[in-house]
Amino acid sequence: MDKIIFATGNEDKMKEIRMILSDLEVEVISMKEAGIQIDIAEDGKTFEENAQIKASAISKITDNCIVLADDSGLEIDYLDKAPGVYSSRFMGEDTSYDIKNNAILDKLKDVPKSQRTARFVCAICAVFPDGTSVSTRATIEGIIGYEISGENGFGYDPIFYVPEFSCYSAELTPEQKNEVSHRGKALKEMKKHLKKWL
Ligand code: IMP
Numbered sequence: 001m002d003k004i005i006f007a008t009g010n011e012d013k014m015k016e017i018r019m020i021l022s023d024l025e026v027e028v029i030s031m032k033e034a035g036i037q038i039d040i041a042e043d044g045k046t047f048e049e050n051a052q053i054k055a056s057a058i059s060k061i062t063d064n065c066i067v068l069a070d071d072s073g074l075e076i077d078y079l080d081k082a083p084g085v086y087s088s089r090f091m092g093e094d095t096s097y098d099i100k101n102n103a104i105l106d107k108l109k110d111v112p113k114s115q116r117t118a119r120f121v122c123a124i125c126a127v128f129p130d131g132t133s134v135s136t137r138a139t140i141e142g143i144i145g146y147e148i149s150g151e152n153g154f155g156y157d158p159i160f161y162v163p164e165f166s167c168y169s170a171e172l173t174p175e176q177k178n179e180v181s182h183r184g185k186a187l188k189e190m191k192k193h194l195k196k197w198l
Helices: 011-020 047-060 099-109 174-180 183-193
Strands: 003-006 027-031 064-074 118-128 133-144 158-161
Touching: 011 027, 011 118, 011 174, 027 099, 047 064, 047 118, 064 183, 118 183, 133 183, 158 183, 174 183
Parallel strands: 003 027, 003 064
Antiparallel strands: 064 118, 118 133, 133 158
């Protein structure tokens, strides 16, 4: 096995994924690098379903590689776990995160800290060359802050406060984020399954 294709078009995610999987002796390439250009309808109701849909769709059109896909998002308890699986589509796919993040802060304007609990969720699915698949899932708990802060990371990181580090997720170094993030933990668990094939 010389290649893992990661089924995402999100370059920010891809950067984190490459770093987390850098100790594996295998090349991890994006869909774009594999020359794959297809639109996959993410119509699952859960993160797990969407990850499985993406990984299976790509696996069907590739030969002899492991295909990985992740589906992730932000669950805000006060908003009944929205935006959840709609995190990237919240307020429109092309709307800037500055606008999305400000809209969330506005919705939670008068909400006390105790009710601002939230989490990032990540489900990863791997489809192997023999057609079998395996999934992992992890979360990071935090709270929605009162301001936008930090330049690192992407998406909702600037409004997600991580109590463990007493700072916003966008203020963590990439190494710190990967150590504790939903994606970092789900991928670490996935590595145990990948190693059986490498
Ligand atoms: P997906 O590509 O459908 O999995 O969408 C994931 C979306 O969830 C991203 O586009 C972000 O809006 C949000 N998200 C997931 N993980 C993170 C993260 O680590 N930081 C900030 N936002 C995230």
